[in-house]
Amino acid sequence: MQRFTISLQDELAEQFGTWIAQRGYETRSEAVRDMLRAELERDRQRAAQSLHCVANLSYVYRFGQRELVERLARLQHDHHDVVISTMHMQLDHEHRLETLMLRGATAIVSALADVICAERGVHHGHLNLVSVTEHLSHVHPHHETHHQTHHEGHHESHHQEHRHIHFKPTH
Numbered sequence: 001m002q003r004f005t006i007s008l009q010d011e012l013a014e015q016f017g018t019w020i021a022q023r024g025y026e027t028r029s030e031a032v033r034d035m036l037r038a039e040l041e042r043d044r045q046r047a048a049q050s051l052h053c054v055a056n057l058s059y060v061y062r063f064g065q066r067e068l069v070e071r072l073a074r075l076q077h078d079h080h081d082v083v084i085s086t087m088h089m090q091l092d093h094e095h096r097l098e099t100l101m102l103r104g105a106t107a108i109v110s111a112l113a114d115v116i117c118a119e120r121g122v123h124h125g126h127l128n129l130v131s132v133t134e135h136l137s138h139v140h141p142h143h144e145t146h147h148q149t150h151h152e153g154h155h156e157s158h159h160q161e162h163r164h165i166h167f168k169p170t171h
Helices: 010-023 028-046 068-078 106-118
Strands: 052-062 083-090 095-105 122-134 138-143 159-164 167-169
Touching: 010 028, 052 068, 052 106, 068 106, 095 106, 106 122
Parallel strands: none
Antiparallel strands: 052 095, 052 122, 083 095, 122 167, 138 159
16 A cells, blocks of 8 residues: 655645545545545546446436437337346426436447437436446356155256356446
């Protein structure tokens, strides 16, 4: 671990202290580390060094906007390999908040978010993107319940295989 010292003007140090307290950090070091990680992540994303990501896209849209619900559903359907989950809630009679959980190539996730947020009737779109490293898929055997065969009188285990692609956050 490396240590370094920084100097801050009194007013900035007070604002930083308030910011730390509001967010519940125990030390300045923890806060600075999180700020550095966030800024380095933004830099990686701007430089297109992040190949894969997980993301949350949230936006507000007008429920009654002509064919908007159908267009949004079609976009999500067309990207079924990227859209992992959706949730929406009514804000009032005319507006909904929708949240999409996304996973995949950063360029594709970002492009999909841009297209959705550009739809007429969509407001306040925000993409929270986290870079991840994709690990090769592999197979895990999963055991189902043991059962007794009728003829032989012994327990037999049935296996079911599941393929997984693991994602690990980048630091």
